[in-house]
Structure formats: structure tokens, C-alpha cells
Amino acid sequence: MSGFLRKLFGRQEEESPAATAAAAQQARHRQCTVLVIDDDPAFLQVMKPALEGEGYTVLATSSAPKGLNMIRYAPRDIAVVLLDYSMPSLDGAGALTFVRQLNPKLKVIAVTGSEPEMLPAEFRDGVDAFVKKPFKMDELLNLVGQMVDQALSPATPAKSD
Numbered sequence: 001m002s003g004f005l006r007k008l009f010g011r012q013e014e015e016s017p018a019a020t021a022a023a024a025q026q027a028r029h030r031q032c033t034v035l036v037i038d039d040d041p042a043f044l045q046v047m048k049p050a051l052e053g054e055g056y057t058v059l060a061t062s063s064a065p066k067g068l069n070m071i072r073y074a075p076r077d078i079a080v081v082l083l084d085y086s087m088p089s090l091d092g093a094g095a096l097t098f099v100r101q102l103n104p105k106l107k108v109i110a111v112t113g114s115e116p117e118m119l120p121a122e123f124r125d126g127v128d129a130f131v132k133k134p135f136k137m138d139e140l141l142n143l144v145g146q147m148v149d150q151a152l153s154p155a156t157p158a159k160s161d
């Protein structure tokens with residue numbers, strides 16, 4: 001039956017497995033909050049709508065101490081943190097130490113302009129994944145989706161680099 005006739009007679013097609021999986025993923029995303037901590041306001045202005053477009057609730061701050069307070073007092077559970085390394089007052093390594101104390105199960109993606117091998121070992125080893133600036137937005141969004149899936153699954157797989 002053609003699409004026109006289906007509309008005319010009110011017959012609806014069954015959803016494909018891919019559409020069903022995509023809808024389930026969107027539903028999981030709506031249950032998750034992503035926190036973005038980066039001292040660059042332009043980065044925050046780009047990331048917030050991009051993540052919201054994927055269905056996430058987004059908290060964003062240019063201050064690591066404020067981000068830590070958001071983790072401590074957020075009205076919803078945060079599943080993933082996007083964390084810059086180079087920030088004033090409290091760098092990514094210091095912030096990561098507190099993030100792990102507040103919630104060791106949080107998935108942390110380092111989003112930084114630095115090469116991973118140039119960063120302190122405790123930071124490299126403490127994050128779940130790295131994304132080097134500049135990056136392709138779809139690659140970052142896919143990685144966030146993977147981290148959300150890991151955060152929501154009972155068993156957490158190994159780190160992704």
C-alpha cells in the first residue's frame with residue numbers, strides 16, 4: 001500500500017527495529033544530565049544546545065568549584081561530566097579528584113586542547129575518555145551516548161580512549 005493510501009485509510013506502519021532502538025536511546029538520554037565544566041564561554045554556548053538537541057538535561061559552568069557544587073547538589077543525577085583540563089583556580093586534575101570523591105561512578109570525558117600524554121598521569125588515568133579540541137561534534141555526541149549507556153548499565157565496561 002502506498003504512503004498516500006496508508007494516510008487516507010489511517011493504516012499505520014509498524015516501527016522498524018532501528019526506529020524503536022533510537023526512541024529507546026532518546027528516552028534514556030532524557031533521564032540523564034550532562035555537566036559541562038570549561039572556562040571558555042564560547043565552548044559552553046556551543047555544547048549546551050548540542051547536548052540538549054540529543055535529549056539530555058545540561059548543566060554548564062565555567063568554574064570547576066561551581067561544577068563540583070552542581071554534582072553535590074544537582075536536583076537530578078548527573079551521568080556524564082565533560083571536563084576541561086586548563087582552568088583557573090582549580091584545574092581539571094584537581095576537579096577530577098573531587099569528582100571521584102563525590103561520585104566515583106560518574107563518567108568523565110576530558111575535553112581539552114592538550115595532548116593526553118602532556119597531562120599528569122593521575123588525570124589521564126582518572127578520566128574515562130579523551131576528546132581533543134578541536135573535535136567533530138558528532139563524534140563527541142556519540143561518545144557521550146556511549147558513556148551514558150555505560151553509566152546506566154549494571155556492569156561498567158573498561159575505559160574508552
